Amino acid sequence: MTDLEKYKGHPAHMNLENPDRTIVLIGLMGVGKSTIGRRLALRLGLGFVDADEEIERAAGRTVSEIFESFGEAAFRDGERKVIARLIEGPAQVIATGGGAFIDAETRRLILERSISIWLDADIDVLVERTARRDTRPLLKSGDPRSILVRLWQERSPQYAKADLHIKSSDGPHEQVVDQIVKALQGHIRESSNR
Numbered sequence: 795m796t797d798l799e800k801y802k803g804h805p806a807h808m809n810l811e812n813p814d815r816t817i818v819l820i821g822l823m824g825v826g827k828s829t830i831g832r833r834l835a836l837r838l839g840l841g842f843v844d845a846d847e848e849i850e851r852a853a854g855r856t857v858s859e860i861f862e863s864f865g866e867a868a869f870r871d872g873e874r875k876v877i878a879r880l881i882e883g884p885a886q887v888i889a890t891g892g893g894a895f896i897d898a899e900t901r902r903l904i905l906e907r908s909i910s911i912w913l914d915a916d917i918d919v920l921v922e923r924t925a926r927r928d929t930r931p932l933l934k935s936g937d938p939r940s941i942l943v944r945l946w947q948e949r950s951p952q953y954a955k956a957d958l959h960i961k962s963s964d965g966p967h968e969q970v971v972d973q974i975v976k977a978l979q980g981h982i983r984e985s986s987n988r
């Protein structure tokens with residue numbers, strides 16, 4: 795096997811003009827994975843898929859209905875299968891749901907097969923953004939701010955394992971996309987110097 799073959803698909807061979815590696819967005823509810831992911835894909839000329847939408851399509855039910863009828867563990871099982879399938883496919887941008895990366899098997903796959911990006915934001919921003927829609931079952935069981943603070947504390951050590959960490963300000967979506975593109979360029983440059 796030549797060196798080139800060995801490293802095919804490694805970030806060193808990723809060129810943002812011609813991306814050949816899947817990019818996975820992770821982070822808490824409301825950081826912007828779904829909406830930023832769609833715009834990032836357009837910018838990079840890649841396809842986009844939202845893992846939650848894929849789970850809903852496969853189950854013929856909404857995320858809330860799955861949680862209500864079958865519980866969180868069943869949702870995580872479906873999520874693990876869907877993300878494994880998406881990661882096998884062609885290079886694209888995948889927005890995950892906030893809990894996906896906390897599952898050890900899903901995290902292993904994402905770290906092994908993609909460039910992972912932890913999108914992060916202040917709690918105040920997350921509280922405001924998640925209050926806009928009533929579609930997140932985990933935030934219905936109590937005070938959303940306390941739940942988000944607890945999840946941030948529990949999950950951050952895992953999220954921190956991602957390749958890149960982007961702190962999203964409260965500016966427009968395109969500003970966050972710019973930050974991501976810049977970080978990806980740096981990451982690819984660094985990997986190819988290794």
Ligand SMILES: Nc1ncnc2c1ncn2[C@@H]1O[C@H](COP(=O)(O)OP(=O)(O)O)[C@@H](O)[C@H]1O
Pocket residue numbers: 821822823824825826827828829830889923924926962963964965966967970
């Ligand atoms: N950078 C941003 N600036 C302003 N609003 C944002 C930004 N990122 C996300 N939003 C808004 O916050 C809400 C939640 O975003 P979403 O992409 O669904 O988050 P996630 O998928 O991470 O839960 C949406 O209404 C979205 O338009």
Ligand SMILES: O=C(O)C1=C[C@@H](OP(=O)(O)O)[C@@H](O)[C@H](O)C1
Pocket residue numbers: 821822823824827828846857890891892893894929930931932
């Ligand atoms: O954080 C979580 O455990 C969840 C996040 C949600 O996705 P978003 O992060 O896109 O809101 C969705 O997958 C589900 O409600 C569970």
Ligand SMILES: [Mg+2]
Pocket residue numbers: 827828829846889890891
């Ligand atoms: Mg989402």
